[in-house]
Amino acid sequence: MYARKEYVILATIREKFREEIEYFEFSIDSFRRWINSQYGFKWKKSNNRKYLMDLPNIVHKRINFLREYIKNRNVGPEGFTSVFIDETWIFSKGSFRSSWQDDTKHTDSRKNSEGHRYIVVHAGTKDGFIKGANLIFKSGLKTGDYHDNMNRKNFENWFKTQLVPNLPPKSFIIMNNASYHSGLLEEIPRKSWTKQRLTEWLKKKNIGFLEKAMIDEIWSIARRHRPSEKK
Incomplete structure (x- = not known):
């Protein structure tokens, strides 16, 4: 089910059993106890970070970082x-995130300012x-x-x-x-810029253009002269 990107809850798992077993009549509570005891699954908040950290490209970046870290740390006889x-x-x-409630307004209070x-x-x-x-x-x-x-x-x-x-x-x-932690030394012109902003950039770079030119023409000139890489 996880491999098919399906949302895994007790109800959906039980439906899978019912599709394959004609007289499958486990209660939800029994089903929960069985899954907990037999397979070690727990009902808890999803950890998206763990999923991201296991992606191949993230693992590759982490390995490269560790190599660079060790190399720089060990520079020279004494290291850095x-x-x-x-x-x-x-x-x-601070404030509490959870509390015991009975779904009435008497037990559901507005969260206090933090x-x-x-x-x-x-x-x-x-x-x-x-x-x-x-x-x-x-x-x-x-x-x-x-x-x-x-x-x-x-x-x-x-x-x-x-x-x-x-x-x-x-x-x-x-x-x-x-x-x-970083910032562009100079903004690179984009098509979304206004005509005034584009012309100001061209003037700063001493790039000629017609004052009465349409914005598409101005953008065409800026695009030809803008740097290919960010600094």
């Missing part, structure tokens, strides 16, 4: 210190967190040099002012591919 960086968030108030959301950024090695590299700021508000949510500007500011000055000697940094 691996520094891992990451970001997360936390609410000032409070302010805070962004947390840090870096660490096998010896622990790097002193002075911690950053916590309130999401949605300007806090010192940081504001709103984590973005490229905030990340770059933290990287230059807090991480790099506090790195151990001979370090190399490992980070994931979050959108704010």
Whole structure:
């Protein structure tokens, strides 16, 4: 059933049995106990991450990363210190996700506010967190040099002012591919751009065009001169 991309629940499994066995009359409760005891299946939340991590292309990328990681870590006679960086968030108030209910309005209450959301950024090695590299700021508000949510500007500011000055000697940094960990040095023109935006890009590049040209003509010129690769 999983191989055929079917949704697997007790009712659908029981229907499969009924199609093959004429007098199959297991109750749902008996069926559940039988599947739990005989085959080790449990009713739980689907783990999409586990499925993704087992895809061949993801496995290949993970192997390549580990090879690069080991090669860089062992550069030189003493090797380099691996520094891992990451970001997360936390609410000032926690809340329970589940409760016992009887499907009436008396037991189904509105979820309480979880409070302010805070962004947390840090870096660490096998010896622990790097002193002075911690950053916590309130999401949605300007806090010192940081504001709103984590973005490229905030990340770059933290990287230059807090991480790099506090790195151990001979370090190399490992980070994931979050959108704010990189950014285009220059935007590449797209067909969806307005005529004004396209003409501004052409002028910046000193590329000639007729001011009264239609947008399709402007786009044709920009497309011929735009870079083939992102930087």
